[in-house]
Amino acid sequence: MKKIVLFSGGSACRSINIALCQSGVEVTRIVPAWDSGGSSKVIRERLGILSVGDIRQALMTMAHGEGCAGDVVKICNARISANLGLDDARKEFLFYAKRGHPLLERMEPGLRSAILNYLNTFASAVGDDFDFRHGSIGNFILTGACLAHNGDVNTAIFVFRKLCGINGNVWPSSIDSDLVLSATLKDGRTVVPQDAITTMSEPEARIGVAKLDLSRTSGERPTANSAVLDAIAQADLIAFGPGSVYTSVIPHLLVDDVVAAVERANCPKVLIGNILQCRETIGLTLADVSSAFDFHWRDHGGSSGLFSHILANRVLFPFEKTVGRFPYLTDGLSETPAYMLIRDEFEDAWSRGQHDGEAIAASLLKIMASGNEAGRA
CATH class of the missing domain: 3.40.50.10680 (CofD-like domains)
Structure with a gap:
């Protein structure tokens, strides 16, 4: 089987990823590990791990392209409601983590046990005051798997793929958890981190980016x-x-x-x-x-x-x-x-x-x- 590697972001690559999966080639997506915005931001700041949002999104795209539509994929695609209070959002999360969801009930016991273990590992790590609102269940499962496997994101991705029945590969280009992306504009100003670059003001955007830098808070490359x-x-x-x-x-x-x-x-x-x-x-x-x-x-x-x-x-x-x-x-x-x-x-x-x-x-x-x-x- 021929092998194609895609260096990409998230949703922009979706239709191409799906079409390649359906064309009989082995697809590997290489995704960012420096996302500093969105629902992944809350997890990253609380636990100090790399951003899992782009990884999970790419895995779900891979699942779609390969025709994986089982109960695990449906659970991983679910999100907590965004318009709830903190307590109600936590209760909604516990509906999954305490085996209340009907999709969990009809799963094979081994699959169900693994998912519940990862969700509860995540819950224990983030504490009682974590804001679950609009959070992705797939992000919680993937993070829980990472924590359960001693912070090894590659092992967590492998387990996640097996749970969902995904054949294609998705890897972050680096497994460092403290990456920070910055941009030097053509007028010398610096914009940092990633989400600030993505949401630059129009005047900043028209000045344009001269150079990017990717660094670690530890000071290492x-x-x-x-x-x-x-x-x-x-x-x-x-x-x-x-x-x-x-x-x-x-x-x-x-x-x-x-x-x-x-x-x-x-x-x-x-x-x-x-x-x-x-x-x-x-x-x-x-x-x-x-x-x-x-x-x-x-x-x-x-x-x-x-x-x-x-x-x-x-x-x-x-x-x-x-x-x-x-x-x-x-x-x-x-x-x-x-x-x-x-x-x-x-x-x-x-x-x-x-x-x-x-x-x-x-x-x-x-x-x-x-x-x-x-x-x-």
């Missing part, structure tokens, strides 16, 4: 997850994106040893361009995005160019057009021997501003087949 290095070494194709360029995709290159591992990998390396601009890329083109990748790639030891192929959505309008708040991302690229530029209509016909997962998957499979043919030649 971020270390690569060994599972990620193994996946890169075995890959038949490595893709970057789509997703939030400066907070979800480029920062993977800032983890020690990732650049060297990608450079050693003898396979196509593909940039999947976003369909729309976002707050992080206001006023930029795909050429600008590619240059940002190239800067951080070379700044962390990369020598030759990172990408062998770039997938660019063909914008059909001769004027600026927006979907919601943001305009389409034009490519601004020119033909060059450095990489193969593939322009096509990669937007989903039914969901404006979103990728057509099947079209992207078909392009990646074609690139991978061409790369394999070139290797055999």
Whole structure:
């Protein structure tokens, strides 16, 4: 089975992940471990572990793509109500943790026992005053598994996959729990941490990001997850994106040893361009995005160019057009021997501003087949 590694963020990669799962290849998602916002923030601040939200979301996408829709997946997709008081939210959590939910009752006893054990491990760790509101049951289970296995997130992910029946892999690029992402803007100001970069004001966004830094509060350099290095070494194709360029995709290159591992990998390396601009890329083109990748790639030891192929959505309008708040991302690229530029209509016909997962998957499979043919030649 051919192996594709996707360096990505969260929801932007969903349709592509699903289409690849259904195309008969082995998919490995590499996701961020430095998320400082959302429901994961509360868990991270209370327990001092790495953010599990993007991991759980990617695992649920993998489950969807593989057709896993059992009771465990349904439980892991559930959330605590957001509009409750603290006491009522805790009671709702205990409805799961104390075996009250009907889905738990009809599970095989071993599965049920494992889930209840992880939920109660989580509850014991966070204490009676934890705010469960809008929390993901899947995040609680995954965190509980991490705690139950001595903080080993790779083991927790393996157990979570087995509980849900998921075959594909999802790994954080680093297993360090104290990662902090910061951005230096082109006027010299620093924006930190990750969620502050994602929610920059429009004036800050238009100044633009000059450089990213990923550091540990311990002062040490971020270390690569060994599972990620193994996946890169075995890959038949490595893709970057789509997703939030400066907070979800480029920062993977800032983890020690990732650049060297990608450079050693003898396979196509593909940039999947976003369909729309976002707050992080206001006023930029795909050429600008590619240059940002190239800067951080070379700044962390990369020598030759990172990408062998770039997938660019063909914008059909001769004027600026927006979907919601943001305009389409034009490519601004020119033909060059450095990489193969593939322009096509990669937007989903039914969901404006979103990728057509099947079209992207078909392009990646074609690139991978061409790369394999070139290797055999």
